[in-house]
Amino acid sequence: MPRVKRGTSHVKKRRKLHKATKGYKWGRKNLIKVAKTARTKAGAHAYADRRKKKRTMRALWQIKINAFVREHELSYSKFMAGLKANNIEIDRKVLAELAVTNPEVLAKIIAKIKK
Numbered sequence: 001m002p003r004v005k006r007g008t009s010h011v012k013k014r015r016k017l018h019k020a021t022k023g024y025k026w027g028r029k030n031l032i033k034v035a036k037t038a039r040t041k042a043g044a045h046a047y048a049d050r051r052k053k054k055r056t057m058r059a060l061w062q063i064k065i066n067a068f069v070r071e072h073e074l075s076y077s078k079f080m081a082g083l084k085a086n087n088i089e090i091d092r093k094v095l096a097e098l099a100v101t102n103p104e105v106l107a108k109i110i111a112k113i114k115k
Contacts, residue, residue: 017035017039018030020035024038058092061095061096065096068099069110074113079113083109088109090109
């Protein structure tokens with residue numbers, strides 16, 4: 001069986017690792033052992049934060065809607081209950097966008113709920 005020298009594949013593997021950890025601080029960008037763990041942890045945080053992003057965005061939408069609805073003497077929970085009672089199926093993302101960009105439309109929705 002012939003001898004296999006792994007020079008090129010080893011260098012490729014390290015080059016790929018350095019590319020992934022480019023921009024990291026201290027030894028996390030150039031020391032192989034530390035860079036490996038840094039890349040693994042970065043991947044884990046990225047995965048978790050992609051899921052966390054969804055909850056933070058929903059919380060932000062709720063805050064925007066609540067702020068607008070409070071100006072019209074309603075609470076967020078009563079507003080959402082009113083939407084359900086009147087069969088208005090608009091999601092929070094759209095409601096938050098309306099509160100910021102098109103407040104007069106949302107004001108009409110609130111007026112309909114208050115009836």
